[in-house]
Amino acid sequence: MKLIALVFLILGLHSIPALAAEFNSGCGSIQLAYYELGALYYHHADGSYAGIDKDVVEEVSKRSGCKFETVLESRVRIWAQLKNNTLDMSVSGIPTPEREKFAEFIPYFSTRNYVLLHRDMPAHGLSMAGFLADANLKVGIIKSFKHGPQFDEWVDKLWGQKRVHEASDFDSLLRLFLAKRVDAIMVLPTVWEPLLKKEDINKQIQLLDWAPQDSIVHGLIISRERISKTRRDLMKKAIYSMADDGTLEQIFSRHVGNKLAREMRYEGPRY
Template identity: 55%
Template sequence: MLKQIVACCVLALTATAPLAAQPECGTLGLAFYELGALYYQKPDGSWAGIDKDVVDELAKRTGCQFQTTLESRVRIWTQLSTGKLDMSVSGIPTPEREKFARFIPYFTTRNYVLQLNSLPASAGTPDGFLAIPDYKVAVVKSFKHGTDYDAWLDKLRAQGRVFDAPDFRSVVRLLKIGRVQAVLALPTSWVPVLEQEGMTAEVRVLDWSPKDSVVHGLILSRERVPPATADRLAKAIQDMRDDGTLLAIFKRHVGAEMAAALLNY
C-alpha cells in the first residue's frame, strides 16, 4: 500500500514538473492612453478599444496579470524612460526609445486626409488643396505625419493655414464647425470619434501617402520586464496574429476594410 502511495506521489510530481519549471509572469503595471479606436470611453462609462482587447487577450494566453492605469502619453514615456513603469501599448519605436524599451509589433498604419464631402474634386490632391487659399487643415499639436505630409504642412504653415489642436477630438470639431476643410488622421484615431460626432457620412477619406507605414507595438521596460516575460508576450502576439484573433479585434473597432491593412507589418 505504501509503495502505491509513493508511486502515485512520484507520478503527480512528474506530471506537474514542466508547469513548475515555467517562469512566473506575475503582475505588470500597464498604462493605457486615450486615443480613438485604441482606447476610448463608451457612453455607459466603460472603456473599450483595440489596446484593451489586446491586453485582455494577452492576460488569458500568458497568465500575466496587468494592473492598468490611464495616463497621458507624455507621462507614459517619462515613466518608462525613468524605470517607473513596466509597459504600455501601441508605441512607435525610435532609436532613443529602444535604449530603455523593447517593442513587440502588433499593427501598422499611416495617416490619411479626411475632407468634407462638400469640397470640390479639385481639392482632392495635395497641390489642389494648396491652390485654394481659403482652405485650412487641422492637426494634433506636435504629431509627426511622415515625410510627404510634413512637407505639405510646412507649405500650409508658411501661409497661416494650419490649426494645431490639443487632441484629435478638437481636430474633428474644427472640421465639423467649418473652421478647417481637412484634417490628418490615423484610422485608429478617426473611426469612433467621427461616429460619436455624427460625421461619418460627411467626410471622404483620401490616401495621399500610400507608401508610409508606422509600426506600433507593446512597449516593455528593459529595466523592469525580464527577457523571459518579453518572449512570452511576443509569442502570444504572434499566436494571435496567426489564429486570426488580432484581425478580429481590428475589425471590431475599425471595420473590415481598414482591419486587414493594420496587419501589413
C-alpha cells in the same frame, strides 16, 4: 515535535507546484497605460471601456501570465513617462530611433493615415501639394503623434510656415476641425471608421488617401529599463502566437469589420 515537522514538510511539498508555476510565469505585475483613440480604446455610455488594445492586452495576459495594472493617460504623458522610466508599458505605439532607445516595440498591426477635409475645401486644396501651396490653409495634429513618412515630411513643412495647430487628444482635435479652426487632420482607419458612422459629422467631411504607399507599424511599447528582456520576450511570444492562430485578426474584426481587419495584419519582420 516530529509529527509537527512532518505536517510542515507535507504542506511545503504541496505548495511547491504553486510556487513553481508562479516562478515559471516569470512575469508578475506590470503597469500599463491606455489612451483613448477611435476603435483602439473607447468608452461606452455606461462608462465601461472597450477596444482593440483592451482585447489585445487581455489576451496577452492570458497567454503570458503577465498581470496588467491599467490606467488611462494622455498620449503626451505616456511618452514622457516612458522616456523618464516612470511607466512600464503602453499600447499601439509607433517606433522611431529616439523612442527605441528607451522602449522595445512588439508589432501587432500596420496601417496608414488618411486626411480628413471639409466638404467645401477648394479644389486646389484636395492634394498634398495644393494644400501646402495655399498659405491660408492649416492642419491640426495631436501632440507627440507620428503620421508616417510622407505625412511627417509634409507637416514639417507646414510647421516651418506656422500653419500647424496642436491638440492634446483626438476629441480636442476633432473640435478644432469641426469648428473650422483647421482645414485638415490626419486619421487612422481605426479612427475614421467609427467616425463616418455619425451622420451629423459624415455630411461635413471628406476622406482622402494622400499617402497610399505609407505603412505605419504599431506595437506594444515596453520600457527597456523597467521590464526585463525575459518578461518582454514572454509578451512577444504571446503576440506572435496571436498573429499565427488568427486571434489578432478576430480582435480587429470585432471593432472595425473584416475588410479593415485584413488590411491591419502585420506581416513584417519579427525580432
